[in-house]
Amino acid sequence: MAAALDYLRPASVAEALSLLSTIEGAQPVAGATDVWVGIRSKKHSPKALVSLKNIPNLRFILPDRETDAYEGRAEGVTGDSGVLLGAATTHGDVEDSAWMKTHFPAVHQACSGVGSRQVRNVATVGGNICNAAPCADSAVGLLLYDATLVIAGPAGERELPLSEFFVGPGETRLGPAEILKEVKVPNPGPRTYAWYWKHTRRKGVELPLLGVGARVTLDADGMVEKARVSLGVCAPMPTRSYEAEKVLEGQKLTAELAAEAGEVAAANALVRDTWRGRGWYRREMVRVLVPRVIKLSGALS
Amino acid sequence: MKTITFTVNGNPVTLDVSEDANLLSVLNDDLELAGAKEGCGAGECGACTVIVDGVAVTSCLYPACEADGRVVETVEGLVLESGSLHPLQRTFVDYGAVQCGFCTPGMVMSAKALLDKYPNPNEQEVKVALAGNICRCTGYTQIVEAVLAAAEEMKK
Ligand code: FES
Ligand code: FES
Numbered sequence: 001m002a003a004a005l006d007y008l009r010p011a012s013v014a015e016a017l018s019l020l021s022t023i024e025g026a027q028p029v030a031g032a033t034d035v036w037v038g039i040r041s042k043k044h045s046p047k048a049l050v051s052l053k054n055i056p057n058l059r060f061i062l063p064d065r066e067t068d069a070y071e072g073r074a075e076g077v078t079g080d081s082g083v084l085l086g087a088a089t090t091h092g093d094v095e096d097s098a099w100m101k102t103h104f105p106a107v108h109q110a111c112s113g114v115g116s117r118q119v120r121n122v123a124t125v126g127g128n129i130c131n132a133a134p135c136a137d138s139a140v141g142l143l144l145y146d147a148t149l150v151i152a153g154p155a156g157e158r159e160l161p162l163s164e165f166f167v168g169p170g171e172t173r174l175g176p177a178e179i180l181k182e183v184k185v186p187n188p189g190p191r192t193y194a195w196y197w198k199h200t201r202r203k204g205v206e207l208p209l210l211g212v213g214a215r216v217t218l219d220a221d222g223m224v225e226k227a228r229v230s231l232g233v234c235a236p237m238p239t240r241s242y243e244a245e246k247v248l249e250g251q252k253l254t255a256e257l258a259a260e261a262g263e264v265a266a267a268n269a270l271v272r273d274t275w276r277g278r279g280w281y282r283r284e285m286v287r288v289l290v291p292r293v294i295k296l297s298g299a300l301s
Numbered sequence: 302m303k304t305i306t307f308t309v310n311g312n313p314v315t316l317d318v319s320e321d322a323n324l325l326s327v328l329n330d331d332l333e334l335a336g337a338k339e340g341c342g343a344g345e346c347g348a349c350t351v352i353v354d355g356v357a358v359t360s361c362l363y364p365a366c367e368a369d370g371r372v373v374e375t376v377e378g379l380v381l382e383s384g385s386l387h388p389l390q391r392t393f394v395d396y397g398a399v400q401c402g403f404c405t406p407g408m409v410m411s412a413k414a415l416l417d418k419y420p421n422p423n424e425q426e427v428k429v430a431l432a433g434n435i436c437r438c439t440g441y442t443q444i445v446e447a448v449l450a451a452a453e454e455m456k457k
Contacts, residue, residue, distance in 0.1 A: 007320040007366040036362045116433020121356040204432035
C-alpha cells in the first residue's frame with residue numbers, strides 16, 4: 001500500500017513554509033483541482049498536501065474593491081499601480097471582476113476560459129502558474145503585462161519576473177519550501193490594447209490547442225511603444241515571442257505589420273505534434289492568430 | 302484520518318474522513334446522500350456538482366478535509382420546507398429537462414449557484430454556468446429553458 005497522504009491546513013504563510021521545509025515530499029496546493037486528478041490517477045503521490053486555502057489575505061484583486069475576493073488590504077494601492085493578485089485568487093474571481101475585464105482584458109479572457117465554472121470557482125491563478133503546464137492560460141495572459149511573482153520562502157520574500165519562472169513542463173524556479181504569494185502587474189499605461197485567444201476545438205471546457213496573446217501600448221503619435229506577444233503550447237512552457245515583439249516595437253501599427261509579426265512568431269515557435277494537434281497546424285495558426293488578436297485588441301482602429 | 306465538521310443542507314455534521322477522500326465520497330458513502338453522482342471523477346462531467354460556501358464545485362475534485370468549517374448544499378436540500386419542489390426542480394420536470402436523470406442533480410446545483418448570485422441571467426450566462434455539466438440525453442435545450450423559467454419563477 002502506498003504511504004498515506006496527509007492533508008494539512010496551515011493558517012499563515014509562516015506556518016505553511018515551516019510545514020513545507022520540515023515534511024519531505026510535501027506539496028503546496030490551493031484549489032488542488034489539478035493535483036487531485038494526478039493523485040487519483042496515481043501519476044503523482046506527494047506525502048502531504050499543504051493547503052493554502054485557509055490562509056487569510058492570499059485571495060484578493062487589488063485595487064478592485066468590488067470583488068468578493070477583495071479582503072480589505074488596499075492601503076496605499078491605487079489604480080495607477082496596476083494590480084496585485086493574491087495567489088489564491090480563483091479564476092472565477094477574475095472572471096467576475098468587471099475591473100479586471102476593463103483594465104486587463106487579456107487576463108480576464110484567459111481566466112474566464114479555464115475549465116468549467118465549477119473548476120474556476122476553486123482553481124487558483126497561483127496554482128495555474130505553479131502547475132506550469134505549457135498551456136496555462138492565465139500565465140499566457142499575464143505574460144503580456146510583464147507580471148512579477150512575489151515568492152515567500154524560508155529566507156523571506158523574493159520577486160521574479162513571470163517570464164523567468166518556467167523551466168519546463170511542470171517545472172519552475174519555485175523552491176521546494178517556497179510558495180507563490182502574489183502576482184504583481186504594473187500599470188500598462190494609457191493606449192494599451194490587449195487580447196487573448198484560446199484556440200480550441202469546442203467552445204468550452206477544453207484545453208487549448210494554442211493560446212495566443214498580444215498587447216501593444218501606443219505612444220501619443222500612434223507608434224508602438226511596447227509590444228508583447230505570448231504563446232501557450234508553443235514551447236515546453238508559456239513563452240513570449242520576443243522576435244515578434246521586436247517586429248512591432250517602434251513601428252507604426254498597421255495590418256501589414258501585425259501580419260509580419262505573425263509570420264515571425266510562427267517561424268520561431270517551438271511547436272510540436274501532440275494528440276491534440278499537429279505541429280505544422282499549430283505553426284500555421286500562430287501565423288493567423290497573432291494578427292487576429294492584435295486586431296481584436298482594438299489597437300488597429 | 303482527520304475529523305471534520307461542516308454543514309450539509311443546514312445540518313451540522315462531524316465525522317472522520319481519510320486524507321485522500323473527496324467530498325463526493327463522503328456525501329455518497331458516509332452521509333448517504335446519493336444525489337451527487339460520480340461520472341468521470343476528474344472534474345469534467347459535472348455530475349458531482351454541489352455548492353460549497355455559495356459556489357458550485359465539482360465534489361469529486363474537492364478534498365474532503367477542505368470541507369471542514371464550510372457550508373455545503375446538495376440537491377437533497379433543495380426541497381422547500383413546505384415539502385414542495387424548489388422552482389428549479391419544478392421547471393426541470395415541466396420542461397422535460399430530465400431524461401435518465403444522471404446529470405440532473407449536478408445540473409440543478411450549477412443552476413442554483415448561478416441564480417443565487419445572478420437572479421437575472423440571460424441565455425448565454427446560463428450556458429456558461431452549465432458548460433461544465435454534461436448531459437447525454439436531453440440535448441440541453443430543455444435544460445436552458447428550465448433554468449430561465451425558474452429564474453422568472455423565483456422573481457415572483
Ligand atoms: S464526477 Fe466530478 S466532474 Fe465528473
Ligand atoms: S438526463 Fe440523462 S444525462 Fe442528462
